[in-house]
Amino acid sequence: MENAPEGLSRVLFCSGGSEAVEAALKLARQYWVERGEPSRSRIISRRQSYHGATLGALSVGGNMKRREVYAPLLFNAHFIEPCYEYRLRQPGEDITSYGERAASELETAILELGPENVAAFICEPVVGATLGAVPAAPGYLKKIRAICDHYGILMILDEIMCGVSRTGWHFACAEDGVSPDLITIAKGLGGGFQPVGAVVVSSRVEAALADGSGELKHGFTYMAHPVACAAGLAVQQYIAAHDLTAAARIRGGELRTALLQAFQDHPYIGDVRGRGLFLGLELVADRASKNPFNPAHAVHAKLKQAAIERGLLVYPGGGCIDGTRGDHILLAPALTVSADEVAEIVERLRLAISDVPLAQLAKD
8 A cells, every 4th residue: 555645545347347336435434324324325426427337337427328228216416516627627727726616516516415315426537438528627626635534525536547557646636636535446456457447445444444444335246356366467567567657757748748749739639638648639620719520520530440450559539529519539548658659649640640531520
C-alpha cells in the first residue's frame, strides 16, 4: 500500500473492473448499515460516465446506450453533470471557477435527496470511454472531497481505466491531491496478462466493518484468486523496476505535445485532452462553434477503420456530448512506448484522419 493515497489501508481483490465497482457499492452500503444509518442508500454519479457492465455498475453509469436495454432492471441512482470543460465551461469563466461550479452540483444533489439518504458519490478522475479522456478540472476533486466530508458521504473514485500508472501517477487522484474512501482499479493492475481487479479501501471503511459485524457481506467465486494476484504483483514489480509510472508521464507529455502540434489548427479536431498516456481527441464538424458531426455518419467508427488500415489501434466512441451526438477517439499506448513510437503514432493518426472525408461529412 506504499503507493496508495493517504488513509487507504486495505485491498479487496476480484476478477475485473465491473466486479470492483460492484464490490465498492456494496462496501459503501454495508458501511452505513454497520454505522447504524441504514437510510443512506442513494448513490450519486455523473452523466456521461461508465463504471462497468454488472447491473449495479450499470445503475451508477451514465452511458445511456449501454444502460438502455437493461433500464428496467437498474436501481435508481442520481446523476449530475460531468466535469466536461470543453463543452460546459461558460464564456468568460476560467477553468478553476468552472471546476468549482461543476463540483457544486454535488452539493445541490445531496440537499435535494437529503444528506441522511446519500451513501456515496462515484466518479472517474479522468473519464474514459464515454467522454474520451476528459480530466477533472483543477480543484474539482478537492471540492468534491470537501463536500463529501461536510455531509459525511463516501467518495468512490473509479480508476479502472485511468489508474495504475496510466496517467503518469500510480493513482490518478494523486495528481489532484485527494484521497477518496474507495478506489476501484483493474486494467493496469494485471496489464492484460490476467483478469484481476481490486478495491482499495480506506481505514475508515475497514474500521466500520471490523468494529461492527466483523465480516464482509459480499463475495465472488474468484475473489483474491492466487494466480490473478501473482500476475498482478508481477506486473506491478515490472512497472516499479522500470520506472514506467514516470515514463508514462514523460512519454505522455511528448505525445500530447506532438498531437497539439499536429492538430491544433485542424478544422475538425476540437479538443486534445487527457493526462499521461491516456489522451483523447474530440472531432467536430465546425471548430469555431464546436458543432458535432451528424451521428448518422459515425465518424468515430470511420476513423477507427482508417487507423486500422494504417496499422494503428484507437478506441473510438460516439455520443460524448449527450449519449447520441459527439465523436471522439482514445489513445492509450503501452507504458513501454518509446519516443520513436510516439512520433509514429501521431504520424499514422495524421494519415488516418486525412483518409476520412471529414470536409464532406461536415456538410451533411
